[in-house]
Amino acid sequence: MKINCESTREILIPKDLFERIIGQDEAVEIAKMIPFQRRHLLLVGPPGTGKSMIAQAIASVLPRPRYEISVIDNPQNSERPIIEIRDEKQIKSDMNKKKTLGKIVTPYEIPSFVAERFGFRCRRCGGFSSHTEFICPHCGAEKIRSGNIFEKYSQFPQINESGKMRVATTRRIADGKEELLIYERTNEGVVTLFTADELKEIETQKKRNVIVPLNRSTFVQASGNTETELLGDIRHDPYGGHPHLGTPTYMRVVPGAVHEAHEGVLFIDELSTLKETQRFLLTAMQEKTFPIVGHNPMSSGAAVRVDNVPCDFIFVGATNINDLKYVIPPLRSRIRGDGYEILINVYMPENQENTNKMLQFIAQEIEKDGRIPHAAKGAIEEFLKESKRIAKSIDGVSGYTLRLRNLSGLIKMSGDIAKMEKSELIERRHVIKAIQSAKPIEDQLRDKYGNWWKTETADYGITKPKVGPETA
Helix, strand or coil: CCCCCCEHHHCCCCCCHHHHCCCCHHHHHHHCCHHHHCCEEEEECCCCCCHHHHHHHHHHCCCCCCEEEEEECCCCCCCCCEEEEEEHHHHHHHHHHHHCCCEEECCCCCCHHHHHHCCCECCCCCCECCCCCCECCCCCCECCCCCCHHHHHHHCCEECCCCCEEEEEEEECHHHCEEEEEEEECCCCCEEEEEHHHHHHHHHCCCEEEEECCCCCCEEEECCCCHHHHHCEECCCCCCCCCCCCCCHHHHEECCHHHHCCCCEEEECCHHHHCCHHHHHHHHHHHCECCEECCCCCCCCCCCEECCCECCCEEEEEECHHHHHHCCHHHHHHHHHCEEEEECCCEECCCHHHHHHHHHHHHHHHHHHCCCCCEEHHHHHHHHHHHHHHHHHHHCCCCEECCHHHHHHHHHHHHHHHHHCCCCCECHHHHHHHHHHCCCHHHHHHHHHCCHHHHHHHHHCCCCCCCCCCCC
16 A cells, blocks of 8 residues: 655644544444443443444533532531532632732731731831831831730630631710621631621521532543442541531542543443443443442431532443443343444555555654654555554454554564664654564563463473473
8 A cells, every 4th residue: 555655744643632643443433423322331342442432532622611510518417518519600600709808908907816817917126027027127026916815815716617817896976876796817818808798698607518619521441440439439537527627528538530520521441340340330421420329337417418419421342242231131121222332444545545644643642742753655555554453463364453452562662773863753663673562472472481381380480390201
C-alpha cells in the first residue's frame, strides 16, 4: 500500500474523538447515537483495542452538567442528611444573597475595644498594626494580653464554627432604642459588620456539603474494586460526630462513582471484577438514584444514610471475551433492553483506506506522548509490517492488527531510542532495534534458556540431569 507522506508531521489528526478511533466503524456508528438517546453500552473484546476511547468519545459530545448535588444538614436528625439539587441560576442567586449580607469595614472604623480584641490596636499606646503581630511594633507591649487575668479571659473574642472571631456591641438608634451589632474577623484579617438580623439570616442558611459540583467532567472511570469507590461511603469520625469536637455528619458524606457520573458517562473496564457489586450497579441504573451509606459496621458512619442521591448516567462497560460469563445475566439483560452489546474488532483488512488509518494512529500516538519525535517514512513502513505480523501471529489473519496497545508500546520505545540518539525523526533502524527489545518476557526467556523446563528452574539453579550410561 502507498504511504502518502514523508513523515508523520504531514498527517492531520482530527479533533473529533470519534474520528480518532481506528478500525471500529460499527462500534463508532452505534456509539454516536448513545449520547443523544442516552443508551447503555457493553464492549466485548481483548485489551488495547480502543474500548476506553469509545467511552471517552461518547462523553466528549455530552452537554455540560446542569445540576449540582449537595448534602444538607438535618438539625432534626443528623444521621439522615438531606439531598439538595441546584442549577446554575439557583447557585448564583444564593451566592449573591450572601454577598449582600454584612458590610466590610477597616480596623480604623471599628470601636477601639473591638480593635484591641481583634489584635489590631495596642492597649498601651493605641497604635495600629497587623493582627498577626502579637507584639506592638510601636511600644513593644503585648497587644492581646492584659495585666488583669479576669479581663483577659472575659474579653477574648468568641470563635464560631468557621474559626472566625466575633465581638458583639450595641449602638443607639432612633427613639433611644439600641441595636445589636456583631463584628466578625477572619484569619486573613477581614472585618465584617453584621446587624443581629443579618447574622440570624446567615446562621439559618443551610449548612451545605457539595459532593457533586456543577463544573465537573462528563467522563468518570471506575475500577469498582471496592463498594466505597463505586457507591460512596460515610467517613469515620473518631469523635462520633460530637457537636464541638467531631465533624458534622453531612460533611462526612463521600459520593461514589455512580453519583459523580450523574448526567455523564460511567465507564468500568474489566466489568467482571465487580462480582456481586454488579447488582448494586444494576439498581443504580434502574432507579437513577442510589443511597449513600456507611459500609464499615465499626465506623461512626454506619448508622448514617443519605437517600435519593441522583445517579442518572450513561453506562459503558468493557470486558474481555473470556470474562463475559462472569457478567451477571440481569445486568446484561438491562444493557440489552436499554442499549447495545458490541463485539470489538481485532483486525482490519489491508487496503489503502485502512493504511491511511494506521498512519493516523501512529501520528496520534506520537502527538499524545509529546516526548518523542515524529516518524520518518522508513519507520512507518516498519510499524505497518509489525502490525501485520501481530495480526498474523495472534489472530491468524492477514491485515492490520487492532490490538493497538501493543503497537503503541513499540512506537514509544522507538521514539525513546531516537530521542537518546538525538535524532530529528524516528528512523527505520530505531524501529528494528525496538522490535528486538520489545519482545514479551516469554520470548526473551525462551531465547535465553532454550526451553520452558530450563526457564522454570532458572530461579532455583536446578540443572537438568544427564541421561546416559553413567546414570542408567
